[in-house]
Amino acid sequence: MIPFVAVVSLRNQDSRTFRLWIPLFLVWLLLLPVVILLSPFIFIACLMCRVSPFRGVTVVWQIFNALTDSQVEVEHRSAGMSFHIL
């Protein structure tokens, strides 16, 4: 399943944590019409590069699916940041 939410946590020097929930499903919904509009151009570009467009779509879809559970954390005494895709 493609990720629906990303959580960004920011911590400042006073140990105050600011957490931001990013609804990725809205991003996907916004991107969908763009992808549909661009799909003929993507298809032609794939054919020009002799790459199967169906295989390309499959790989990109698998990468989107696999993004779930990715996590990046950076911690320092004065600040911290964490990015988690759910």
Next chain:
Amino acid sequence: MNEHRRQILQMLSEGKISADEAERLISAFEEPAAAKSPENGSKGATARPKYLRVQVDSEDDGGHDGPTRVNVRVPMQLLRAGVKLAYLIPAAALQKANLAMHEKGIPVDLTQIKPENLEDLVEQLSDLSVDVDQKDANTKVKVRVFCE
């Protein structure tokens, strides 16, 4: 009934060994067999790792400003999907990359590397563990890469 158990019971019936000794012998023969069965312990060894983790701990200027810790968790599924991008590299691009690498003195033919090979490579990452420990006068960096 296996051969060992039959022999032990025969020795017991002939009075060569006592009941306690027979029990101990039977359990001694059963223990290695139980250890080999998949329900006992070997399950964890064959479990596929789910994440590739990269941890970096660094301290600058003797650690006065506190350590900086970076922790990155990448799903193995993402690596598997990522290597499939190799399917999408056009042959002309591979030729160009080959030429550039040969110019740099790296004799690798990228056209010979198949996506299946890369998938095998990702599978073998489960045994990977990299530990780098660097200490200078002003910096102390520790990097760990492992699968979990």
